Amino acid sequence: MQKTNSGMQKTHLELTQVGISFPTEKGPFVALQNVNLHIKKGEFVSLIGHSGCGKSTVLNIVAGLHQATTGGVILNHKEVTEPGPERAVVFQNHSLLPWLTVYQNVELAVKQQSDGKKTKAEIRDWVEHNLELVHMSHALDKRPNEISGGMKQRVGIARALAMQPEVLLMDEPFGALDALTRAHLQDSLMEIQAQLNTTVMMITHDVDEAVLLSDRIVMMTNGPAATIGEILTVDLPRPRHRLQLADDPSYNHYRHQVLSFLYEKQRKVEDLGSKREKKQQNKTQASA
Ligand SMILES: Nc1ncnc2c1ncn2[C@@H]1O[C@H](COP(=O)(O)OP(=O)(O)OP(=O)(O)O)[C@@H](O)[C@H]1O
Ligand SMILES: [Mg+2]
Numbered sequence: 001m002q003k004t005n006s007g008m009q010k011t012h013l014e015l016t017q018v019g020i021s022f023p024t025e026k027g028p029f030v031a032l033q034n035v036n037l038h039i040k041k042g043e044f045v046s047l048i049g050h051s052g053c054g055k056s057t058v059l060n061i062v063a064g065l066h067q068a069t070t071g072g073v074i075l076n077h078k079e080v081t082e083p084g085p086e087r088a089v090v091f092q093n094h095s096l097l098p099w100l101t102v103y104q105n106v107e108l109a110v111k112q113q114s115d116g117k118k119t120k121a122e123i124r125d126w127v128e129h130n131l132e133l134v135h136m137s138h139a140l141d142k143r144p145n146e147i148s149g150g151m152k153q154r155v156g157i158a159r160a161l162a163m164q165p166e167v168l169l170m171d172e173p174f175g176a177l178d179a180l181t182r183a184h185l186q187d188s189l190m191e192i193q194a195q196l197n198t199t200v201m202m203i204t205h206d207v208d209e210a211v212l213l214s215d216r217i218v219m220m221t222n223g224p225a226a227t228i229g230e231i232l233t234v235d236l237p238r239p240r241h242r243l244q245l246a247d248d249p250s251y252n253h254y255r256h257q258v259l260s261f262l263y264e265k266q267r268k269v270e271d272l273g274s275k276r277e278k279k280q281q282n283k284t285q286a287s288a
Contacts, residue, residue: 017071049220
């Protein structure tokens, strides 16, 4: 089914003048400043930007895990002050409970979310269905320390999807996965999101992933005091198919826009500078 704009007109999630300053030994560190973003119901928004610019911090503020120092976040006309079951988070580093099995980790989230409304059999079916989506049915009884990093990440994704949240917050969810599994999960995510009209905010470092999945790509400036540099609207029809898009000129145009933002407009000058310095040092040492 093709997503129409009428399905996502109301602002669902609103970030207004969001800023945050962390106390550090050297004094307050302003990580974010003046972040303004209105996200509509059912919209898929990606955040992209260089390492350390503040992407996870934005996500954690929306999740209610950090409090903004200035401004704030409104979800469904209510201010976000703490975490809530309508916002599921897939963390950058999986956050499974180590004493529970794969099955139990997902079951716990489903039980909390269903609030006693699902029968035992319904819970079991739903947990199994979501673990099947991420190809983890073979490891239901394993504990997190018995499975690989990519597998843990997949269980984290299953747990978030199983909660059927209104807002799905994902911090580099597919970063640790092999290319095939990643493609499979990206496709499943697009399908699930279209079916449930979930609002998604996803952090990624992968330009292709951002263009394939997003309605808008939010590109962040480098920190400190990072903010939104540009927002790119990806106007490609849905459903989207990676193979068809590979040769699509608009797809490649969007890719180019993001690459140019990252590697021309927001080039990490300090990093290049320090690399040059290192090279110079090595040369001097070699000739000494
Ligand atoms: N609790 C904290 N105390 C002090 N500084 C922090 C804290 N959390 C984050 N920061 C700083 O805020 C900045 C943004 O961090 P953040 O984790 O949001 O970056 P990121 O864009 O997610 O990076 P990456 O792509 O590497 O995950 C960094 O400079 C980081 O060192
Ligand atoms: Mg991060």
